[in-house]
Amino acid sequence: xxxxxxxxxxxxxxxxxxxxxxxxxxxxxxxxxxxxxxxxxxxxxxxxxxxxxxxxxxxxxxxxxxxxxxxxxxxxxxxxxxxxxxxxxxxxxxxxxxxxxxxxxxxxxxxxxxxxxxxxxxxxxxxxxxxxxxxxxxxxxxxxxxxxxxxxxxxxxxxxxxxxxxxxxxxxxxxxxxxxxxxxxxxxxxxxxxxxxxxxxxxxxxxxxxxxxx
Numbered sequence: 001x002x003x004x005x006x007x008x009x010x011x012x013x014x015x016x017x018x019x020x021x022x023x024x025x026x027x028x029x030x031x032x033x034x035x036x037x038x039x040x041x042x043x044x045x046x047x048x049x050x051x052x053x054x055x056x057x058x059x060x061x062x063x064x065x066x067x068x069x070x071x072x073x074x075x076x077x078x079x080x081x082x083x084x085x086x087x088x089x090x091x092x093x094x095x096x097x098x099x100x101x102x103x104x105x106x107x108x109x110x111x112x113x114x115x116x117x118x119x120x121x122x123x124x125x126x127x128x129x130x131x132x133x134x135x136x137x138x139x140x141x142x143x144x145x146x147x148x149x150x151x152x153x154x155x156x157x158x159x160x161x162x163x164x165x166x167x168x169x170x171x172x173x174x175x176x177x178x179x180x181x182x183x184x185x186x187x188x189x190x191x192x193x194x195x196x197x198x199x200x201x202x203x204x205x206x207x208x209x210x211x212x213x214x
Contacts, residue, residue: 024088056115059183064108071101086155163211170200
């Protein structure tokens with residue numbers, strides 16, 4: 001009697017253990033399937049995002065190629081302020097312009113490299129805003145004569161000239177940024193264009209206030 005009871009308990013334990021193992025295995029298979037599915041989705045998303053970041057239309061390329069020398073001239077003008085400007089607000093704004101536009105130059109240069117496009121402006125345009133025909137190449141860019149005058153100026157004369165030239169320069173950049181937002185296709189380039197438009201519009205207002213009180 002006792003022997004029969006022991007055998008029954010052993011048999012029941014074996015059946016229970018087998019059922020538990022089968023259930024665990026099935027659960028593991030389901031979990032494995034879930035992990036596989038969830039692991040796949042981010043990879044696809046990241047791949048699509050990377051592809052979008054490395055594609056650009058002609059407007060995106062032109063925006064970067066033209067904005068790089070445009071920014072470089074703004075930085076060149078800003079670099080003159082510490083030793084030539086008299087107005088503290090002019091010096092402060094010049095430092096902010098340089099701090100904002102230097103990294104943007106690096107960013108746009110990286111885009112062009114990723115897009116497999118030349119980083120230089122199209123042939124016939126130099127960084128001082130004159131084309132091979134002698135006409136203005138990029139909106140708001142100062143020509144060589146204007147840059148030489150700015151370099152020769154000091155004190156309040158420099159402050160006024162800097163404000164006038166930078167207002168024109170910023171307005172040109174805003175025009176270029178609006179064109180990119182309307183015609184570009186690359187999300188990052190369009191986002192930067194929107195940021196440039198907002199930042200430089202605010203700086204134009206500050207420059208105009210400085211000019212009004214000088």
